[in-house]
Each structure stands twice: as C-alpha cells, then as structure tokens.
Amino acid sequence: MEVEKRSRRGGFWIGTLPFLFTCWKLNLAGAMEFRLSFLMTAGMMFLNNIIWLLFWGIFFSRFPSVGGWELADIMLLWAVSAGGFGWANMLFGNFSRIAYLTAHGELDVYMTQPKPVLLNILASRMSLTAIGDFLFGLAIYVYVGDHSLGGLLRFLLALLMSGLFFLFFTLAAGSLAFFIGNAEGIAFQLFNGFLTFTTYPTDIFKGLGRMMLFTILPAGFISYMPIGLLRGWDNGFMFTAAAALLALTALALLLFYTGLRRYSSGNRMAMRS
Amino acid sequence: MNALETRGLKKTFRVKQKAPGFAASLRSLWAPQWSDKEAVSGIDLTVAQGETVAFLGPNGAGKSTTIKMLTGILHPSEGEAKVLGYVPWKERKQLAYHIGTVFGQKSQLWYHLPPSDTFELMSRIYELDRTDYKRRRDNLIERFVLGPYLNTPVRRLSLGERMRCEIACSFLHRPSLLFLDEPTIGLDAMIKERIRELIAELNREEGTTVFLTSHDAGDIERLCRRAVVIHHGGIMVDGPVERLKRDILRYKTVTIRIAEGAELSGSGGGNVMQSTILAANGEGRLSADVGNGTVQAGSSLPFGTERLPSEPGILKLSVDLTATGVEAVLSELMSRLSIADVTVEDPPMEEVIKTLFERGREQSAAGEGNPP
Structure with a gap:
C-alpha cells in the first residue's frame, strides 16, 4: 500500500490555529476542574502584586520622583511586566518548564504528534497564577493608564512585547538543558533575575548594570516601556527593542531546534551507567 | 511496499x-571522563x-x-x-x-x-x-x-x-x-x-x-x-x-490437580507420589520430600519431565518435547494418579528469551574457550 506523501495538511489557518484554540480551551477547562483552587491561585497572585505596589506607594509618599519616574510609571511598569508575563504564561504556559521537560525526557509525546513541536509543547499548559498576573496588569491600566485609543494601543503593544521577551528569554535559558543536561537550576536563576529586573525602574541602574539590562539580561526593554512607549513613542527605544526582540527570538529558536537534535529522551539513560 | x-x-x-x-x-568537575x-x-x-x-x-x-x-x-x-x-x-x-x-x-x-x-x-x-x-x-x-x-x-x-x-x-x-x-x-x-x-x-x-x-x-x-x-x-x-x-522452546508445562480423597488407583508407587503431593504444604516441604527420595522411592517422574515448584495438591511438570510427548506423560500419570484437572500450557515468553540468552552465552563462551 503506497502512502501518499502530504508534506502539509491544513497549514496555519485550518490546521494549526484550530488546534491551538482547542488546546487553550481544554487548558482552561482543566484549570477550572478545581474551582476553588483556580479562584484562590489566581486571586492570591493578584493580591501579591498589589502588595508590592503598596510598598512603592509608601516609598513615593516620601520621595516624589526616582530618576524622573513617578508612582504612575512604576504602576504601569508592574502592569506591563505582570500583564506580559501573564498572557505568555496563560497561552504558552510551558515556556518556563522547557529545562524540566527536556531533562526529564517529557518531550516524547509532543514529538510523535504532527504539530509544530515547540508550539505544541508551549501551548500544552496554562499557568493559573498567570491569570491573576494578567488581570492585575489590566486592572492597573484601567486605574492609572492612558485611556485614549492611542494610549490603549501603546499599552497593548507593550504587553505583547513584554510577553514575547519573557517567553523567548526563558525558552533560550531552558534550551540550555539540551546542551548541559540538568539546566533547571541555571534556567530558573536566569528567569528569576530577568523577572526581578523587569519590576524596577530602568533609570536607577547606571553604567555596567544598565548595559547588562539591555544585553545579556534584556529586562530593560520591558522596564523602560512606561517611559519609552507609554508616556510617548520614543523612536530610538522602540526600534532597538524590536530589533532586540527579533534577535532574542532567533537565538531562542536556534538553541531550541539545535538542541532538539541532541535530545536524548531523558537523561535516564545516562543515569543508569 | x-x-x-x-x-x-x-x-x-x-x-x-x-x-x-x-x-x-x-x-570529574575539572576533567570529566566520557x-x-x-x-x-x-x-x-x-x-x-x-x-x-x-x-x-x-x-x-x-x-x-x-x-x-x-x-x-x-x-x-x-x-x-x-x-x-x-x-x-x-x-x-x-x-x-x-x-x-x-x-x-x-x-x-x-x-x-x-x-x-x-x-x-x-x-x-x-x-x-x-x-x-x-x-x-x-x-x-x-x-x-x-x-x-x-x-x-x-x-x-x-x-x-x-x-x-x-x-x-x-x-x-x-x-x-x-x-x-x-x-x-x-x-x-x-x-x-x-x-x-x-x-x-x-x-x-x-x-x-x-x-x-x-x-x-x-x-x-x-x-x-x-x-x-x-x-x-x-x-x-x-x-x-x-x-x-x-x-x-521445546518445553510444555503440564499442571495436574490431584483429586482429594479419591480412591487411589494404580500401583503402590503412585499412591506414595499422590500422598506426597497432597500432604505437601509448601514448595520447600515438597521439594524436601522429593529430595529425600520419598517420591522417587516408589515412583520416579515420567521420563523427560522435570518438576516445577507448585502449591500442595498440584503437580507441575516441565515436559521436554524432544525427549517425550505430552500424551505419553499424561497417560503414564493417569495410570498412577487420580487426577481432578489437567492443563497444558506454553511457558511464558520470558522463559523463551531467557533460554535464548543462556544459549547465546554458552555458545560464545564455548567459542572463546576453543581458539581456532
């Protein structure tokens, strides 16, 4: 029996997109299986973020401005960081677990399915806390954001880029697992460092620290959004940010797909001898 | 295709x-060996x-x-x-x-x-x-x-x-x-x-x-x-x-359940064998009895068979088909024992593989032992 070769089935619109929607629908359905846990987890994250803002509120009641930043900027900074992290972790919740999945050989099932393997892995999990993060981002925007159409579009763009920075930076860090085996620790540290620096105003860092934030730990592109995008479109910053995002995406994909060739379906094999 | x-x-x-x-x-931290x-x-x-x-x-x-x-x-x-x-x-x-x-x-x-x-x-x-x-x-x-x-x-x-x-x-x-x-x-x-x-x-x-x-x-x-x-x-x-x-896999496993309290038939040797099987309350005891020669004294196992561990009241034999046939073994046992139930099965596939590996090892060992 001859098997006909069909290199592409439905393509993106009628093949991949319905698959993604079903994935997200089921993720949400799975999350809602445990109603109380769902509400509590998402709610606690929301509260957690609010508490940080309260600290900043106390700080700004003593010093009205930090390097030109006001309380509203800090709040929007948190909105962009938590909101971006939130949507990425809701729709592509496995991005922070690549190192774990790789080291434990859990990519097998995704690789036997005829869907783009990275997309399939990423979309197969939805983080519950992330829903709280995302809603927090939206709430802060409603509270202090610029509600004009331009303001809304700029905020949405900031969310989009922030989420992609999170996703591809963490993916790149996690893909180290293909090369160095157990990369869970280093990937988590990189991710945590990145996350932390996205919640402090960029302008309090000078010199080497600042340079680092726009190169190896590119959290600066997120944390400068309130100034470079939300206050008003800054051409120079936005083009650099877009270029940096493209470069980061390319690096992450390169690391992941090169690494996948070395995937050994779990290090169990190595552990045995 | x-x-x-x-x-x-x-x-x-x-x-x-x-x-x-x-x-x-x-x-290994400085100079790992691979x-x-x-x-x-x-x-x-x-x-x-x-x-x-x-x-x-x-x-x-x-x-x-x-x-x-x-x-x-x-x-x-x-x-x-x-x-x-x-x-x-x-x-x-x-x-x-x-x-x-x-x-x-x-x-x-x-x-x-x-x-x-x-x-x-x-x-x-x-x-x-x-x-x-x-x-x-x-x-x-x-x-x-x-x-x-x-x-x-x-x-x-x-x-x-x-x-x-x-x-x-x-x-x-x-x-x-x-x-x-x-x-x-x-x-x-x-x-x-x-x-x-x-x-x-x-x-x-x-x-x-x-x-x-x-x-x-x-x-x-x-x-x-x-x-x-x-x-x-x-x-x-x-x-x-x-x-x-x-x-x-030249072996079949024959499992025989002895009828309890049934009139013993056949020769005296069979009686001894039957009572041993019935009385045995565990593998250890049974094999000990066999080892002591209680069974062998009156009744040896049929030719080409080997006894496998089993519960009391059960006789489990491995029959080598190259030496004898299942039919011959069964008819011999039937003449000596009062049988309630019989099953004939193939040993599990694991056994097949085990036998295969053991053979392979023996052959390779023999090969190494005799240089050309």
Whole structure:
C-alpha cells in the first residue's frame, strides 16, 4: 500500500490555529476542574502584586520622583511586566518548564504528534497564577493608564512585547538543558533575575548594570516601556527593542531546534551507567 | 511496499563516567571522563505493510531507543531508516500523521479532563474531517466499551480503563503503522484479551502494521506472527513466532490437580507420589520430600519431565518435547494418579528469551574457550 506523501495538511489557518484554540480551551477547562483552587491561585497572585505596589506607594509618599519616574510609571511598569508575563504564561504556559521537560525526557509525546513541536509543547499548559498576573496588569491600566485609543494601543503593544521577551528569554535559558543536561537550576536563576529586573525602574541602574539590562539580561526593554512607549513613542527605544526582540527570538529558536537534535529522551539513560 | 526499513541503525549515548567518592566527583568537575555507550548497534530490519512484529529483549537491549528513532524522537548516530517512506528524524511531522504510538509510561491523555476532551484535541492535532472523526470516535467508543467513563476525568479512571482510552485514542486517525510499547502492562486478563482482539481486528481490517514490545507472552503469541529479539543493541533472532517457539522452546508445562480423597488407583508407587503431593504444604516441604527420595522411592517422574515448584495438591511438570510427548506423560500419570484437572500450557515468553540468552552465552563462551 503506497502512502501518499502530504508534506502539509491544513497549514496555519485550518490546521494549526484550530488546534491551538482547542488546546487553550481544554487548558482552561482543566484549570477550572478545581474551582476553588483556580479562584484562590489566581486571586492570591493578584493580591501579591498589589502588595508590592503598596510598598512603592509608601516609598513615593516620601520621595516624589526616582530618576524622573513617578508612582504612575512604576504602576504601569508592574502592569506591563505582570500583564506580559501573564498572557505568555496563560497561552504558552510551558515556556518556563522547557529545562524540566527536556531533562526529564517529557518531550516524547509532543514529538510523535504532527504539530509544530515547540508550539505544541508551549501551548500544552496554562499557568493559573498567570491569570491573576494578567488581570492585575489590566486592572492597573484601567486605574492609572492612558485611556485614549492611542494610549490603549501603546499599552497593548507593550504587553505583547513584554510577553514575547519573557517567553523567548526563558525558552533560550531552558534550551540550555539540551546542551548541559540538568539546566533547571541555571534556567530558573536566569528567569528569576530577568523577572526581578523587569519590576524596577530602568533609570536607577547606571553604567555596567544598565548595559547588562539591555544585553545579556534584556529586562530593560520591558522596564523602560512606561517611559519609552507609554508616556510617548520614543523612536530610538522602540526600534532597538524590536530589533532586540527579533534577535532574542532567533537565538531562542536556534538553541531550541539545535538542541532538539541532541535530545536524548531523558537523561535516564545516562543515569543508569 | 515496506512499512519500515532500517540499515545499520545505530545510537550511541555519551555517558559521563565517575569513580565513587567525593574526590572523584571533584576530579570529574575539572576533567570529566566520557565514554560512549552503544544503545543500538547496527540494526537491519525490514517490515512489510500489514505485518505484526513483536520486538523483544531484556531491559536495556535497545528496544525503546529503536522505537524512538523510528518515530523521529531521537536522531540516530549512524545508519538509515525509512518509515512509510519517510526518514523519521527529518520528516517527523509528515510521518506523524500516519503512525500511532502508545508508550506505556507516557500518556497522551489529559490528566484532569475526561477522555472525550482528549479525543477532541486529537481530532485537531491530526486535522480529521469532523463527520469522519465523529463516526470513528463513536465506533471506537463502542468497540472499546468506553461509554461509561467517557466523561470522567482521567485521574479517576482505573489503569485498565485509562489504557483502553489511550489505545482507542491512538487509533483515532487510522494510522497505517502502530507502535505499541507494553500496551497491556498491568491489565486484567479480560481487558488484555479485548485489547488484543481489537488490535488484531485493526490489523486485519485496515491493514495496519503493528510493531509491539511486550513482556506478556500472550500479547506476542496472540497478536504477532513475527518475532525480532534484540540483545545488546543487535538483532539476535528474527523469524516467525511459531519457529521461535519450536526451536527454542521445546518445553510444555503440564499442571495436574490431584483429586482429594479419591480412591487411589494404580500401583503402590503412585499412591506414595499422590500422598506426597497432597500432604505437601509448601514448595520447600515438597521439594524436601522429593529430595529425600520419598517420591522417587516408589515412583520416579515420567521420563523427560522435570518438576516445577507448585502449591500442595498440584503437580507441575516441565515436559521436554524432544525427549517425550505430552500424551505419553499424561497417560503414564493417569495410570498412577487420580487426577481432578489437567492443563497444558506454553511457558511464558520470558522463559523463551531467557533460554535464548543462556544459549547465546554458552555458545560464545564455548567459542572463546576453543581458539581456532
């Protein structure tokens, strides 16, 4: 029996997109299986973020401005960081677990399915806390954001880029697992460092620290959004940010797909001898 | 056309070596020692469309590694393979539309959701036509009798129920080639039988090629016509399951239950034997009696048989078919014992493999011992 070769089935619109929607629908359905846990987890994250803002509120009641930043900027900074992290972790919740999945050989099932393997892995999990993060981002925007159409579009763009920075930076860090085996620790540290620096105003860092934030730990592109995008479109910053995002995406994909060739379906094999 | 073809398929893993102890750990930190571990060392295999092949071997023989290379999960270190005309690790996605996989340990089902939701996701993953999908799904639900727990979250299903859903799920897209890794592990006899029937039916009706690893002799005997045994990463035997059994497995297991309180018939020797079997309250005691010569004194075992450990009241014999026949053994025993029940079975497939390896080892030892 001859098997006909069909290199592409439905393509993106009628093949991949319905698959993604079903994935997200089921993720949400799975999350809602445990109603109380769902509400509590998402709610606690929301509260957690609010508490940080309260600290900043106390700080700004003593010093009205930090390097030109006001309380509203800090709040929007948190909105962009938590909101971006939130949507990425809701729709592509496995991005922070690549190192774990790789080291434990859990990519097998995704690789036997005829869907783009990275997309399939990423979309197969939805983080519950992330829903709280995302809603927090939206709430802060409603509270202090610029509600004009331009303001809304700029905020949405900031969310989009922030989420992609999170996703591809963490993916790149996690893909180290293909090369160095157990990369869970280093990937988590990189991710945590990145996350932390996205919640402090960029302008309090000078010199080497600042340079680092726009190169190896590119959290600066997120944390400068309130100034470079939300206050008003800054051409120079936005083009650099877009270029940096493209470069980061390319690096992450390169690391992941090169690494996948070395995937050994779990290090169990190595552990045995 | 061949469903599957490999030539010199090899996979070597690079493994770090470290002597025990902390000092060695420190040394290994600065100058790690690596060695190559050959998991699969040159497999040449051709499977025709529609064949049912059992892939056997002990743990670590390279079964899973081979299946992972054939499904495109692993890149081989050397060699070629074509599965349904595709090179698995290069055309993984295209190949995936045509194959089904059931990995005993790695579930495709969503843990917190009912199987019906996973079916829905699978229909999207394989881009099935909606009406065709629904027809196929309903058909599988009926065949696998999944109706009662279709809407129960997978975490609440028993292992047997889960495995049935798992296998039904892999049939959904009508694969031309099905890889099964331990499909019936942990299932009860009835469900096992049903699953075997279903897989066999699929093979018959849809011409699905079946490639299966299992430790269950039943799976292999009932499902497969061809057996490929691998050991240390290479193929050791490749032939019909029947031949494997005939050549390697010359033994049948005869289990006899002695009638309690029945009038003893036959010679005095039989009486002694029967009372020994009935009185024995455990393997140890029974074998001790045998060892003491209580049984042998009056009645030796029939020629060409060997006693296997069994419960009291049961006589279990391994019959060497090259030395005698089951019929001869039975008629001899019937003349000496009062028998309530008899079963004649094949020893489990594990035994076959064990015998095979032992033979191989003996041969290689003999080869080393006699230099040319």
